[in-house]
Amino acid sequence: MRAYVSVLGVAMMGGALAAACGGNVETTFGPPNGLVNVTPPEPSGGSSSGSSSGSSSGSSSGSSSGGTGSSSGSSSGGGTEGGVTANCTVSWKTTIFPVFESTGAAACGTQTCHGGTDSPTIVDGDPNTTFTNLTKYQINGKAYIATGDTNPADSEIECNTGITTPACGIAQMPEAPGVLDSANLTNIKTWLACGAPNN
Numbered sequence: 117m118r119a120y121v122s123v124l125g126v127a128m129m130g131g132a133l134a135a136a137c138g139g140n141v142e143t144t145f146g147p148p149n150g151l152v153n154v155t156p157p158e159p160s161g162g163s164s165s166g167s168s169s170g171s172s173s174g175s176s177s178g179s180s181s182g183g184t185g186s187s188s189g190s191s192s193g194g195g196t197e198g199g200v201t202a203n204c205t206v207s208w209k210t211t212i213f214p215v216f217e218s219t220g221a222a223a224c225g226t227q228t229c230h231g232g233t234d235s236p237t238i239v240d241g242d243p244n245t246t247f248t249n250l251t252k253y254q255i256n257g258k259a260y261i262a263t264g265d266t267n268p269a270d271s272e273i274e275c276n277t278g279i280t281t282p283a284c285g286i287a288q289m290p291e292a293p294g295v296l297d298s299a300n301l302t303n304i305k306t307w308l309a310c311g312a313p314n315n
Contacts, residue, residue, distance in 0.1 A: 199264030
């Protein structure tokens with residue numbers, strides 16, 4: 117009991133010492149639920165020993181061993197980093213973007229649609245520029261694709277493509293002859309739930 121009180125006293129005194137010596141003590145912690153769906157960063161530098169494991173929206177485990185500050189470990193599951201799910205099963209570049217190109221099922225990138233003068237511009241063969249164009253585009257002040265946000269409802273592409281109703285935007289996309297089947301819509305929703313990574 118005495119050791120516990122001593123440690124607690126030193127810990128409390130350490131905080132008071134920092135404040136008394138001119139150190140600023142930050143007491144603003146952000147909005148309620150401000151850390152929902154946010155994974156803390158991995159420790160870096162220095163030396164440490166021990167191991168930790170746990171789970172949240174996915175699971176991860178790993179350990180770090182000290183000496184020179186090196187660490188080793190592994191991660192699996194659907195953990196998030198910066199609001200984007202690691203190891204998303206759906207890829208923007210190989211699954212979502214090809215559907216939107218002029219030759220894809222939705223045919224959004226044709227010259228009479230978003231490959232021409234209609235915003236947002238879809239550039240055949242250029243997933244990075246198209247990704248940037250779609251993430252900067254807004255419908256009614258709301259992001260078309262909200263990167264880093266794992267709630268699909270926060271991206272207007274969800275209602276604009278008919279994943280949810282009512283439709284939003286000028287018209288539901290894609291316009292004929294383009295079509296998004298249930299597999300395409302599921303892939304888009306899964307990718308949005310991963311935080312819409314440019315993967």
